Amino acid sequence: MNFYSRKLIKPEDLNPNNTLFGGSLLRWIDEEAAIFAICQLNTDKLVTKFISEINFINSARAGDIIEMGMEVLKFGRSSITFKCEVRNKFNKQKIITIDNIVFVHVDENGRPKPHGVTTETPPEIDQAVVPA
Ligand SMILES: CC(C)(COP(=O)(O)OP(=O)(O)OC[C@H]1O[C@@H](n2cnc3c(N)ncnc32)[C@H](O)[C@@H]1OP(=O)(O)O)[C@@H](O)C(=O)NCCC(=O)NCCS
Numbered sequence: 001m002n003f004y005s006r007k008l009i010k011p012e013d014l015n016p017n018n019t020l021f022g023g024s025l026l027r028w029i030d031e032e033a034a035i036f037a038i039c040q041l042n043t044d045k046l047v048t049k050f051i052s053e054i055n056f057i058n059s060a061r062a063g064d065i066i067e068m069g070m071e072v073l074k075f076g077r078s079s080i081t082f083k084c085e086v087r088n089k090f091n092k093q094k095i096i097t098i099d100n101i102v103f104v105h106v107d108e109n110g111r112p113k114p115h116g117v118t119t120e121t122p123p124e125i126d127q128a129v130v131p132a
Contacts (some may be wrong), residue, residue, distance in 0.1 A: 001071040005032050006089060009064045019059035025096060026054070029068060029084060036070040037103040039079055044068045044105055050080065052100035059092050065089040072120045075097075078105045078112035 007028055015021040030048070038044050060066055067089045074081040084098040105115040 001069040001083075001085060003067040003087070004016070006065055006067045008064050009060050009066065011062055014062060017059075019061055020064075020095070021058065025066075025086065029086065029096070029098070032068045033070065033082070033084060033101050034102070036082065040072060040080055040082075040121050041103075041105060041117050042121075043105060043115065045113070046103045047106055047110075048101075049104045050100065050102035052098060055097045056095070058088075058095050058099065059081040060088060060095055066095060073100070075118050075120075076117075077114050078115070079103065080105075080115070 005028070013021055013024040018024055034046070034048070037046050065088070066086055068086045069087070070082050072080065072082045079102050079105055081100055081102050084096075085094060086096040087094050105113050107113040
């Protein structure tokens, strides 16, 4: 798995318990997943189809830096399936895991359309990547 964007947890990202608000984290993951899918399939004609169970493992606090990792599991005909992990950048503690995120390539009518991609785009082309 390769880790891409980093985020600094700020006071506005916290819940009433003063730990990272799940909604903020999910918004960041949704955006990161979309960017990952677009880069892998080389098209922005994609929609989120499925996000599996989300396991909140550990919390994060203001001042922590987190990083988001993605790994392709499968290239389908119109779909791409990948998994996601968010961890603390410094102590590597897992914050969240998602086993399956599926995006579907669609045509101008919003119907599934083959994307023709069968292999993963190498992470070296993304300068922001941090190998696990
Ligand atoms: C995405 C959408 C076009 C797919 O339509 P559909 O009728 O389910 O299409 P299909 O059954 O042909 O499936 C298309 C692909 O999705 C996959 N798929 C469908 N349902 C799935 C599910 N529940 N889990 C995982 N993959 C799924 C299929 O396996 C297929 O993959 P493949 O082409 O690589 O083999 C349609 O469901 C849709 O428009 N959903 C709304 C998307 C959206 O608005 N997302 C934003 C959410 S906020």
